Amino acid sequence: MMEDKIRTFLTGRFGDKILSEYSHRGQLSFYVQAQAVREVILALKADSELKFDFLTDITAVDHQGQSWEKEGRFEIIYILTSLKNTSRIILRTKLQEDAASIATLSGDWGCANWLEREVWDLMGIKFEGHPDLTKILTVEELEGHPLRKDFGITYEMPQFSHNSSDIEVVPDNPHH
Amino acid sequence: MGLEEKIPEGIALTTVDTMVNWARKRSIWPLGFGLACCAIEMMSTFASRFDVARFGMEVMRSSPRQADLIIVSGRVTQKMAPVLRKLYEQMPDPKWVISMGACASCGGVFNNYAIVQGVDRVVPVDIYVPGCPPRPEQLIDGILKLHAKIEKESLRAKPKSAARTQTADDAAKKADA
Numbered sequence: 463m464m465e466d467k468i469r470t471f472l473t474g475r476f477g478d479k480i481l482s483e484y485s486h487r488g489q490l491s492f493y494v495q496a497q498a499v500r501e502v503i504l505a506l507k508a509d510s511e512l513k514f515d516f517l518t519d520i521t522a523v524d525h526q527g528q529s530w531e532k533e534g535r536f537e538i539i540y541i542l543t544s545l546k547n548t549s550r551i552i553l554r555t556k557l558q559e560d561a562a563s564i565a566t567l568s569g570d571w572g573c574a575n576w577l578e579r580e581v582w583d584l585m586g587i588k589f590e591g592h593p594d595l596t597k598i599l600t601v602e603e604l605e606g607h608p609l610r611k612d613f614g615i616t617y618e619m620p621q622f623s624h625n626s627s628d629i630e631v632v633p634d635n636p637h638h
Numbered sequence: 639m640g641l642e643e644k645i646p647e648g649i650a651l652t653t654v655d656t657m658v659n660w661a662r663k664r665s666i667w668p669l670g671f672g673l674a675c676c677a678i679e680m681m682s683t684f685a686s687r688f689d690v691a692r693f694g695m696e697v698m699r700s701s702p703r704q705a706d707l708i709i710v711s712g713r714v715t716q717k718m719a720p721v722l723r724k725l726y727e728q729m730p731d732p733k734w735v736i737s738m739g740a741c742a743s744c745g746g747v748f749n750n751y752a753i754v755q756g757v758d759r760v761v762p763v764d765i766y767v768p769g770c771p772p773r774p775e776q777l778i779d780g781i782l783k784l785h786a787k788i789e790k791e792s793l794r795a796k797p798k799s800a801a802r803t804q805t806a807d808d809a810a811k812k813a814d815a
């Protein structure tokens with residue numbers, strides 16, 4: 463079974479660095495120590511049998527305000543595909559707010575360059591060693607990382623008849 | 639064009655106005671410009687079931703140089719806003735803008751960092767069509783309202799873009815002084 467193979471490979475080789483695993487609707491996920499993520503991913507990529515050599519996506523979650531936030535505010539998610547075995551694996555790692563940075567994969571996969579820039583732009587996770595960690599989606603003038611929970615959802619206060627007098631006509635917003 | 643300034647005011651101009659406006663409103667050439675889900679309804683408006691060709695606008699131009707109406711059909715992102723403005727400026731006078739749907743008119747449900755909260759911050763809008771999305775009948779109603787508006791226009795009026803640049807210039811002068 464593919465899943466068993468992956469599990470034996472990871473736990474056998476990395477031991478403590480694999481923190482936990484869970485399966486959701488048959489999709490296996492592993493929580494990995496933040497410092498070990500690149501090492502684990504490269505091992506999965508290099509292994510001739512597993513051959514997870516296709517980086518599907520890098521994304522992130524902000525857990526601010528959740529009861530489990532103290533385990534790490536940000537969760538970085540790597541989705542890898544093995545074209546050889548047509549199987550998929552998800553690696554997750556948690557980062558504390560004050561240490562929101564992780565090793566880049568942009569030297570290992572070309573596509574990681576833009577994926578990491580997207581995560582940086584929207585979530586503000588730093589990727590150490592990235593050659594050009596700049597904005598990719600949002601407008602130049604926008605400050606901050608809009609998918610962080612503390613960015614605020616609304617852009618302007620909506621005007622209704624009951625609050626119209628409280629609202630300035632020109633919004634006090636730096637992007638205008 | 640300069641020619642219209644030479645026409646004497648009075649009966650002659652009114653007659654010419656009526657004629658020109660009659661021609662203009664019956665041959666509006668819209669720009670093929672779809673931005674989001676509203677564009678699907680716009681396409682439907684232009685297709686055979688609703689057939690906006692009945693009002694003289696069956697062909698959508700793919701170049702702003704050949705268009706005189708821009709239907710902003712959908713949400714305009716902050717990044718799209720300069721593009722929209724440029725397209726508008728590239729259209730020759732006379733030109734009109736229809737803001738179609740809640741998103742184009744006021745941002746709709748997308749009250750967030752990515753979407754322009756009303757396209758009238760970028761281009762001057764003639765007709766707002768409410769709805770999410772407006773049905774083709776509503777868009778056609780908006781187009782007919784635009785026809786009524788065109789009927790009242792006069793050749794003597796300054797071209798829209800020129801008038802607007804002037805206001806911008808005035809504002810700049812005021813700021814300088």
Ligand code: SF4
Nearest residue numbers: 675676739740741771
């Ligand atoms: S108004 Fe509604 S249908 Fe139109 S673009 Fe916005 S969300 Fe889509």
